[in-house]
Amino acid sequence: MAATSRSSGAARAGDIRVDLLLIAGMVTPGSRVLDVGCGDGALLEYLAKNKAVDARGIEIGQDGVNACVARGLAVIQGDADTDLRNYPSGAFDFVILSQTLQATRNPREVLLELLRIGRHAIVSFPNFGYWKVRLSLLWHGRMPLTAAISQPWFETPNSHFCTIKDFVSLCGDLGITVENRFSVDGYGQKGLLGSSGLFANLLAEQSVFLLRKNGKPGA
Amino acid sequence: MGELKHAATVPAAGKSVTLGTLRLDCGVELGPITIAYETYGRLDAERRNAILVCHALTGDQYAASRHPLTGKPGWWSLMVGPGKVIDTDRFFVICSNVLASCMGTTGPKEVDPATGRTYGLTFPVVTIGDMVRAQAMLLDHLGIADLFCVLGGSMGGMQVLQWAASYPQRVFAAVPIAAAARHSAQNIAFHEVGRQAIMADPSWRHGNYLEEGTVPRAGLAVARMAAHITYLSEAALHRKFGRSLRGGDHVTYRLGPQLPEFEVESYLHHQGSTFVDRFDANSYLYITRAMDYFDLAAEHDGKLANAFIDTPTRFCVVSFTSDWLFPTSESRTIVHALNAVAANVSFVEIETDKGHDAFLLDEPELFNTLSGFLNGAAEHRGLKRP
Incomplete structure (x- = not known):
């Protein structure tokens, strides 16, 4: 089961996590947006209020769904692995998958589905190439625990960790173009040292990608 | 209250109006039909704040007013009223007795003008679609071009779905609760x-x-x-x-x-x-026959999504975990059909052990869901807060 669930850690709209803010920055005002794994709806609410988007959400946790609907957001209970197939192709301008890809059963299929139903996909994930992760394995010989990878191996929903390089490679295989990317460093700030290449794969704790299918440029 | 007389012998109190004839799905031209209804709150100047509440199988128009036969509070008085989830300080709420029922709307216990005798089994078989067309006639009479929301549980939810499918331009928001797009064999x-x-x-x-x-x-x-x-x-x-x-x-x-x-x-x-x-x-x-006949997909080439193509309506689908009569899977079928046409839909399954009747009871989670959805929708429609 894909744990398409996240908590915003922010009490008010307009006061959201840096990675969510980076995602919001990639969304065109007035567009149609589907947030897969929208949690308590913090990002959707931010987008609806600040960017006037037509905001929809899918969330696996019933508590999150009920909280979203009670906030007036159009959210349904569902699972990234099974419920994207119900949507028609090209139904959204942006489909967002934040901190969820690594928890899906079949990340490759989910990625393709995101770009079938959306003209763009915005995907964020914890980077397994982050230096602290590498060091933890090398030095301690233990599975890493960081801010972005916060649960021990025996109870994490994350089953498909990847590095930024791995992800870029998969995008290449699937004919997906990376239009833009940001990294978030260990301090939760937008990464200053290079958004691409070796440095990002080493220094980024998390990464945010704006994707589209090859051959269809522009929004 | 004392010993009650049989429903048939007690005239229903409240509003009623006699309208034109209605061509039923069975082919019979019925009428002129009478519709008994109640209203709560005030219609705003732009006529944009009307909510139609659809009642269930054995419900009636007394959603939020004392029942004239039982003396009990309205069946949805927890939900409808000043300051409540369906806030009558903000919305104009209409609830009409469905066609073939027995609280003043034309039905088998009324007198057939053609014979001067009660209809009984000579009354034509009606459908959910017929009930909704009769309600549309009532709205025409009241001068309401489009509804802010149509809302109802169980058979009321079937009417909500029929409304959204038959009159998409007249329904800004739709809330089918504990409902299904077709009646199951069970x-x-x-x-x-x-x-x-x-x-x-x-x-x-x-x-x-x-x-x-x-x-x-x-x-x-x-x-x-x-x-x-x-x-x-x-x-x-x-x-x-x-x-x-x-x-x-x-x-x-x-x-x-x-x-x-x-x-x-x-x-x-x-x-x-x-x-x-x-x-x-x-x-x-x-x-009960009307409910049994209900199959919205069958009316649309066997594909439920076809009932909602290009729908402008915002939906909020609600189910209850312990409802085995209209289980969550039925609501999920509706949601999938709405997703297939990229409709604006919210879907909430509420955890309760109260079964199908939970929609009539004190369920705080249901109240939170509906008030959130209604407030969000009202904001989109530009309705003023009370």
Whole structure:
């Protein structure tokens, strides 16, 4: 089961996590947006209020769904692995998958589905190439625990960790173009040292990608 | 309140209007039809704040006002009223008695103008679609071009779906609660048990009991008792009654039609007998049949999504975990069809052990969901806050 669930850690709209803010920055005002794994709806609410988007959400946790609907957001209970197939192709301008890809059963299929139903996909994930992760394995010989990878191996929903390089490679295989990317460093700030290449794969704790299918440029 | 007379002998209080004729799905031209209805709150100057509340099988127009026969508060008075979830300080709420029912709207217990006798079984078979067309006629009469929201549970939810499919431009928001896009075989089976119970009662007189001065009390009561079980859940029944005995700690080793041994039997007897005092047996036959016929996909080439192509309506679909009559899977089918046309839809499954009837009860999670959805939708429609 894909744990398409996240908590915003922010009490008010307009006061959201840096990675969510980076995602919001990639969304065109007035567009149609589907947030897969929208949690308590913090990002959707931010987008609806600040960017006037037509905001929809899918969330696996019933508590999150009920909280979203009670906030007036159009959210349904569902699972990234099974419920994207119900949507028609090209139904959204942006489909967002934040901190969820690594928890899906079949990340490759989910990625393709995101770009079938959306003209763009915005995907964020914890980077397994982050230096602290590498060091933890090398030095301690233990599975890493960081801010972005916060649960021990025996109870994490994350089953498909990847590095930024791995992800870029998969995008290449699937004919997906990376239009833009940001990294978030260990301090939760937008990464200053290079958004691409070796440095990002080493220094980024998390990464945010704006994707589209090859051959269809522009929004 | 004292001993009640049979529904058929007590005229319903409240508003009613006689409109034109209605061409039914069965082909019969019925009418002029009369619709009995109640309204709450005020229609705003732009006529944009109207909410139509659709009642369930045995409901009526008295959603938020005292029932004229039972004296009890309206069936949705927890939900509808000043400052409540369906806030009558903000919205203009209409609730009309469905076609074929028995609280003042044209139905089998009314007099057929062609014969001067009560319709009985000569009343034409109606559908959910017919009920909704009759409601649309009422809205035309009230001068309401489009509704802010259509909302209802169970059969009320079927009407909501029919409204959204038949009149998408007249429905800004739609809330089907504990509903389904078609009646399942199991539900048809339960309804048939109820109908057979009524028709097996010698006092039913082939549907002609009103003319012959009898009342099929036993049959209608049994129908209600059987149906009532389906509205609850095993957990709720156990919580309420368990195996408690009426006469203390010991069984009595007696049997008889009026000798309930267990508390749960006594409860069902009470449900049956009070129902008979307010409901018409033939109406029960007709309305259950209308629900059985309901299959929205069948009307659209077998594909439910086709019923909602290009829908401008915002939906909020609600189900309850312990509802085994209209289970969550039915709501999910509706949601999938709406997703397939990229409709604006919210879907909430509410955790409760109260079964199908949870939509009528005090369910804070339901109230939170609906008030959030209604406030969000009202904001999009530009309705003023009270």
